[in-house]
Amino acid sequence: MNITLPRFGTKHNTCFRAVFVLLVSLASLQSLKAQNSTIITGRISRASNDEPLVGASVFIKGTNRGTITDQFGRYRISITQPSELAVRFIGFRDQSKAVRPTPDRRQTIDFKLISNDMQLSDIVVSANRVEEYLQKVPVAASVISQRDMERRSVYNTMESLNNVPNLITDSWLNSQVSFSIRGLSTVFDNVGFESTVALYIDDVYFSRSFAFNSTLMDIDRIEVLRGPHGTLFGKNTIGGVIHVVSEKPELANNGQVELSYGNYNFFQARAKLNREIIKNKLAVRVTGAYTSREGYIKDQVPAIEATNKTNFYGFRASALYTPNPNIAVTLRAYYGKDGNAENTFVYAGKPDYEPLGIPADEGLHTNQSVPNTFKRNQAGTVAKGEFKLGRNTLTSITAFNNSVDDYFGDNDVASANVSIWGRTQKLKNVSQELRIHSPRDEKFSYIGGLYFLTEQIAAIDTFTLEKDFMLIGEEMKGEPIPNGQLFNNEGYTTNSQIHSRSLAAFGSGTYELSKKLHLNFGLRLTSEKRTLDYWQRIRNQYTNGVPFELINIYAVNVGSKNDPVRREANNTALSYDLGLDYRFSPYLMGYAKFARGFKGAGFNTSVTKDPEGTGLVFKPEFVNNYELGFKSRFSERTRFNAAVFYTDYFNKQELLDQGTRVRVANAPKTRGWGVETEFSGMLKNFRTDVSMGYLHFRYIDFPFGTDDEGNPVNYAGNRLLKAPDFTFSVAPEYTLPISEQMRLFFGMNINHTGKAFNDISNSDVIARKAATIVNGRISLAPRNGKWSLALWGKNLTNKRFIQHGWEYDWGDQIAWSRPRYYGVEVYLNFR
Template identity: 65%
Template sequence: MKKSIRFWPACWLALWWWCVSPVLAQKQQTVLTGRVLRASNGDPLVGASILIKGTKRGTITNRAGRYRLVLTEPVTIVARFVGFRDVEVLLLPTGKPIEQNFDLLSNDTQLADVLVAANRQDEYLQKVPVAASVVGRRDLERRSIYNTMEALNNTPNLITDSWLNSQVSFSIRGLSTVFDNVGFESTVALYIDDVYFSRSFAFNQTLMDIDRVEVLRGPQGTLFGKNTIGGVIHIISEKPDMNNNAQIELNYGNYNFRQIRAKLNQQLIKDKLAFRMTGALSLRDGYVTDRTPAIEALNKTAFFGLRGSLLFTPSDRVSLTLRGNYGRDGKAENTFVYTSKPDYNPVGVRADEGLTTNQNAPAEFTRDQYGAMGKLEVKLGRNTLTAISALNSSSDSYFSDNDISSADASRWGRSQGLRTFSQELRINSPRDQKFAYVAGLYYLNERISVTDTFTLNKDFVPVAARLLGTPIANASKFTSEGYTSNAVIQSQSTAGFVSGTFELTPKLRMSGGLRLTTETRELAYYQRIRNQFLNGKPFNIINLYATNIGSKANPETRQTTNLALSYDVGLDYRFTSNLMGYAKFVRGFKGAGFNTTPIKDSESGGLVFRPEYVNNYEIGVKAKPTERVQINGAVFYTDYKDKQELLDQGTRVRVANAPLTRGYGAEVEFSAMLKRFRLDLSAGYLNLKFIDFPFGTDDNGNPVNYAGNRLLKAPDWTFSVAPEYNIPLNDRYRVFVGLNINHTGKAYNDISNSEILARVPASIVNGRLALVPANGKWSVALWGKNLTNKLYIQHGWEYEFGNQIAWSRPRYYGVEVYLNFR
């Protein structure tokens, strides 16, 4: 098939030459000139070869990367330089001078030239004055990464955790999302293919067709908008291409792990229209074992998802991409165990041991997600106009034994939904001109709803007596009291933004940007309690936590309006073509929010909390002294005002603004490659604390101030090392061996810095051993994660009836088979 594909263009070219050669013979020779440059930084490649394919004719570039060649007939020109990918161009002699420049990319024997869209268009990472990490397709494959959380393990000053697939937390530079209150918007913004998601419901999906995952650390409010104080995680999918191919991947591992992922790419109209479809099915038993078989049977993971995309390029100046997706989770992977203190056992139940629990109700969970987006790109001269429209929806439902023990103390359920429409219109210039800019308008409309149901049951009575300071009358007759709370948030946000870079000298650039955001949010909230009556009198045990607030017909309402200006200013200086330093200041903003969890008083409990602001100062350096070594680093200082914080004590949730929060940190990333060996290192350090944080009173009425406490999910150290080695067996096969070691220092899981719930320092070791043929048609790999079986607490809550913690995953391993159909 390949021979026939190559044969026909050769015939047409020969026929064309036979017809026109008498005419061309009468014309002058064509002089071909140009430059050969490194694509990532524009450096000239000295001594690059310019060859006429199929002959021994050619030349090499001079010190400026220039070449000159004379043509007399149609030829294919090949630009070649050691360590870079060849580029071929078909040229026809015209009798007039032709200039043909070549931009070469690194090949697999050197560090790849990585792209990042920090300025809302693709640029080479080493050119962009932003602290950014990029996890590409190569990393996803060689580290056996199967979901988005795993993709972020090697990023400095970033940690992730999850106690359900729908309840995901990620923290960048000590600034974390809150996953247990939909009234809190994320501090770290999540983007998927240029589309913003204000909640992390959709975060931890099984990866299927990901081109790369970008992490932009520090505030990114000018170009990426609101709620980017901690940074941005941008997941970029593969686009359809004008080829026909397919891939399938099969996995099997312990805990009965079964996964299949597949993708198909089809060219429908030559060079005009292409289609891509991907799908994934992931099943696994739970790793926390319940002693009750009927409950244990539901402790599993089950995910199914589809994604489709269509690329239409009617001309070289117009591109339209359409995407759609659907995903469903059908099981709840329970990670909780009961962990009462040794000297405090409120419900008379011993603490669970290890990854074994004994609950009296199953954890039930379902989630459905779907969405669609369209992206139109039009070339206007050298500029590009981009329009992006998106609709997304997510809904899930969860129910569990809230006390996580064999006692029947409480049960809790939640259903929540999110519907969004967003529209963005922006125009940008090329980044290689003296003044480069991007400007645009953005609109977001959201509806978020949540319903909580909660009951206190018979085994809570001893706890209630202690809290009330008096015995409960007729305690043996008590069965259940509870509440239902409902919140609906309608929000609209509109923004205009502009950002630019001006070249002051050939080496010095100044950058700056502004974004004006206006937001309006409306809350409708009601809460109804259910009392048990005996002889006409209520027990009033549920009144410890909730009271009647509004009604379905007449809910309590609140409204907030914010008008805020975010901005940044910076300088970057290119000492050499491979060494850049930068300094920048960023003013960030996050709007006011609502406490949608159950409260005891609509006023003192605080349905509304204030917006927060941050000033961030950063100095960084980016260096790539050779094609095989790269090092990037940054130091930063953060100054917060009115930081939004939540103290989740299970049945009681309190929200407040911390007046002053400050801290500093540093991070560095290093990569090096030899002939068959590659090493990636990263390290991060954080020191962020509350300077002033009054937080009400304790149980004895004494004022509480969390000044001096560390921020939650802000480890002091993060470190990773990822060595890999390729061993050629012969001309047809090679073996790949890779390790991925990640260390996270101590981190607290709540703002009160509870030691019993803290995440202990832990080092996680992952590995992969793969056999790969030279033609890339298939591969077989053995993989293992957490090989040393290290366990740590991902998250936890302090309850009056005892504490509960969510464990990290234990050791798991499996085999992967990959097939490539071209």
């Protein structure tokens, strides 16, 4: 096998080659190791129609050894002594059989499972970049399954995460979305900031959240890993990882059509079709979605109100090719287009005075002067190959992604004509990952590999001060401005282009110190080089040859299109983790873990008043995280997981966005701790899922320049932005059999989020107040799941809270949460 490493400098290449050669050597030793064991293979299928069950759990009772079935419903496991082989799958009764080693060292044992709604399913998670059972992985993680999304009427990425402890989301546009885990949030208003929460779709990394949130199509599960995961997922996992996993093509013929309609003229259609082209070798899957909805913020101007809506369509296509049991190749492609986006903002004025002389907007009604327009196009491809090398597996993932969006709208969101703002964002990246892993049931199991990413990001901001800014400008300057009545507009344009290249080598292992005690460890070396080209030009209006220079309050000329200011940020750093887990019993595990996280230096691509551009670069940040946790499953009907953690940050990257004034700085010291618990339980026909999270994070030392009077500012003692002190959710559901074949389902989803601040200065005016949201669903479906008819409602109590907000010189603006909305849904499964 010939493997060519990307060129990245002699020193780094030598290190990366040494790591990779060591990993391949370990794989070779493992594959050549003699096994005095019997190999058991077989097939797991549904008893009613013999369809293969993909992802069924197969394990040796009384041990931590197990596997899951592949896309054909097949499994493979080894034994060295008489054992009991057990099989488990969601919605089916457990089965087990006694097995013994045989002289020929091979056996075939098939299982046909019978439906059962009386036990919790095993949950699969890829926290170690291979699929394992959640209860056996010493990581604080939550998994939102396809079943959860269906029974909670989840339609987009943000809605799916409502029940995860210590996690909140918000958005003021489809592309301007924030995910916050354990008080660490993505920054959606500056493309120079990489996400603090790593965002993945089908093993592919997205460095910016503006290319992430959209209507969900054909999703198998969404994994949330809390805390730093830099060893296996990379440098930007300070807060955690959100991983969206699509359904794989199946070697079967099936499909589904789903239609939804609700208030605000909400209409959504989603469909998927799976076909087996070559028996047991080739399958294709196609998925499509269309969503439209009117906005909930009502503008008094009909022409502006007409643009306030959501309009999205997209598709995914994938193919699975398995020429033999040792090779599986999956190809995926996607395309999505947003034609509009709902306005969420209203004018809030100022708490102590009205700078524009107009009252604040009331409720969800506004009166803006410019329509808000939004367009977004996304496309990408992924090629994933999995190759068996003895008992080991080599995985190759090659991906390309492209996203472009344009926004233009009324920046003051008021009836006065004060300011207009627009932005174009572009992202294009290519990534390649090679990794190799051993079976997880070895005494020493490992995973390791190489990762390469090249990325281009660009942003153009255009901002204009309009005629009604004149009164604000005179007040700020403290004197009348000559010929002020003639002022029309002045503005600036900021252009940023970022080119980045990142290379990493990583390895992680688990060593069985005893049957109950395991040592876990990992190391990742990351080297990256990033370049920023930045220029900013102001546009002045002249009267009698004299400029008004009102835009100069906020911006100056920096560089030019032909001669931009160039800045570089180069980092080489280690991420690592070390931990122990102890299996008190097959149903109870405790663990202790230390993780060192890293996030590279970044760029402030927003407007600046520094003509030299000296503040365009900010330092990398590091984190030490200490965690204790346990996972328990005392019966087939209960599951309880908990974790307590302490986190210490160094040079935490923060942004203060006060409307047109954007400043970036590193907080030297930030510390905090927290608790997370999750419980799932079942009785006959009844199930409930409960989660709780508590956070206590503060800036310990955070000097942040001076205020308008020249006094030094230090945010020590302030809470982190988007870090609620408390989160709680409960999702009870009840299934009522109304006949031998029909069932009626009742479900609720109640989520409480404590108060959270939307800026690092902890402004109470734009803060997110504590709120409890109640969702519900009633559905009718046959036991075979062929169809379903459902009524759903979200925010049934019509609770309103501020998602996000900004403070401007001419008044504040706030983005309201979505009010009560409801609808009907019907879907049909066919084969």
